[in-house]
Amino acid sequence: DTTVLPMTAPNVVLARHTVLVRGDTIVAVGPADEVAIPADARRIDGRDQVLMPGLADMHVHLDLSEDPRILDLFLAAGVTSVRSMDGRPYVLAGDRIAAGDLDGPRIVSAGPLLDGPGSFWNDATVIETPAAGRAEVDR
Numbered sequence: 001d002t003t004v005l006p007m008t009a010p011n012v013v014l015a016r017h018t019v020l021v022r023g024d025t026i027v028a029v030g031p032a033d034e035v036a037i038p039a040d041a042r043r044i045d046g047r048d049q050v051l052m053p054g055l056a057d058m059h060v061h062l063d064l065s066e067d068p069r070i071l072d073l074f075l076a077a078g079v080t081s082v083r084s085m086d087g088r089p090y091v092l093a094g095d096r097i098a099a100g101d102l103d104g105p106r107i108v109s110a111g112p113l114l115d116g117p118g119s120f121w122n123d124a125t126v127i128e129t130p131a132a133g134r135a136e137v138d139r
Helices: 070-076 094-098 130-138
Strands: 002-004 014-022 025-031 055-060 079-084 106-109
Touching: 070 079, 094 106
Parallel strands: 055 079, 079 106
Antiparallel strands: 002 014, 014 025
């Protein structure tokens, strides 16, 4: 009995709906009085709530904080997937999140930072030539 914002078209709001999830897959969405809920289902009361797909932030810099609690802020804002633009080892918490050891959004990460001569970043791999750049990307 929740309000669903399916994000499938502009201005679509589905009032008094049930969303049935099996594992990590949505298997049914429909009016609350039409969707059959299995007897053994875990029920979440969605009355007076709004359900929508998780948001994705495709340009974040997780490298700016070493505190994993920052990941909770994404979830609190409805962001369930992020793309981190700098793949430093200490920000690659995706495995810990997938294992359930850490709460946070799904993380897709770029590789280590590559830059040219005179780089502003003190931990970037500096690429001097196009051939060195190709070799580093291949590596």
